[in-house]
Amino acid sequence: MLSLYHEARSPVHALPAGVKLLVLLAAGSAAFLVRSVPVLAAALGVVVVLYVIARVPWRVALRQSVPVLPPLVVIAAAQGLLTGWSTAALVALRLLAVVLLANLVTLTTRTSAMVATIEALLRPLRPLGVRPERVGLVVALTIRFIPVIKEQADQVRAAQRARGARRGTGFLAPLLIKTLRLAAGLGEALDARGVGSGERSQAGSATVRHGPSADPQGDR
Amino acid sequence: MRSRDIALIALFAAVMVVLGLFPLIELPLVPAPFTAQTLGVMLAGSILGARRGGLAILLFTVLVAIGLPVLPGGRGGIGVILGVTGGFIVAYPVGAFVTGLLTELAWRRYNLAWALLCNAVGGALVLYVIGIPWMAVVGDLPLRKAITGSIVFLPGDAAKVIVAALAAVAVRRAYPLVEARA
Structure with missing residues (x-):
């Protein structure tokens, strides 16, 4: 991007x-x-x-x-x-x-x-529980999610076509549910690997691999 | 806040960017472009709730400000925010937060009617209340003129409120993420 x-x-x-x-x-x-x-x-x-x-x-x-x-x-x-x-x-x-x-x-x-x-x-907001080092991570994740949403949209459309669903069948809701599950899964994987949760963890230098379609550092 | 929340926030900021890729209709006499992005504001609030939804759209506003071309037509940068229509973009996170707050309050009896109400207040009314006076101040226009100039948004916004409400109700059934308040 x-x-x-x-x-x-x-x-x-x-x-x-x-x-x-x-x-x-x-x-x-x-x-x-x-x-x-x-x-x-x-x-x-x-x-x-x-x-x-x-x-x-x-x-x-x-x-x-x-x-x-x-x-x-x-x-x-x-x-x-x-x-x-x-x-x-x-x-x-x-x-x-x-x-x-x-x-x-x-x-x-x-x-x-x-x-x-x-x-x-x-940084001054740190005592309030704000973690400034997560800003880089969340920006990277957002940029990575953009093509993921497009992929998922293509999949939903292909699945609906395969089932012979009429045009105009709800498209937004299945797409949202699919991407929400994906994002939640990715978040849990990040937690499991301790990315962005350690005291001194540097989001920018962390390498995360979670399959080819959910790599947050993929094409930064 | 756990990484799962961070990922959900990033997801809805990305949804905003994707909605910005939809073709943009610019009317000759209207100072602000029609955009599908207000749909994202409503969806973020009604699917993630006040805190995460508000943060997701705040993140999107930050992406605009740091110079990513994420607004319709590849626009972005601080210039857009300081411009005549910048108030609407600044209002996006507030709108998502209010949508989310109302959704949390209505969560136990949430249905299409509540969804329509929450989205209309948070995703349309809040944007008008902040965006239109902003337009009047930045453009040195009488408020009344700014209001009449914005009437053209009503049909499009009504359509987006309906689309967002239908999606919010369907997502609540399949994958509820909001926590009820009070």
């Missing part, structure tokens, strides 16, 4: 994920307090310069940013008709600057660095 990360060597890529997220949080909050079009236009300019520094090709930047545009255009148009075009410009510029900055963080930060940041953020 592809991440939206774009590999390159740049000062923006080199910044720690936590710092980038903090800057995003601060800039995002500030943008909602500013009510001046020139200031927001300047902010948008700064974001564009950051894209250049980060060496993100415009094609990649565009592919990542175009999907967020339709809602933005609708809101700006509604704004223009309802309250005037100066507010529309303000809202559009603000959203564009914040969304582009957020996308830049996404494009320049590895998924693994983000996971590590989340683990670090959760």
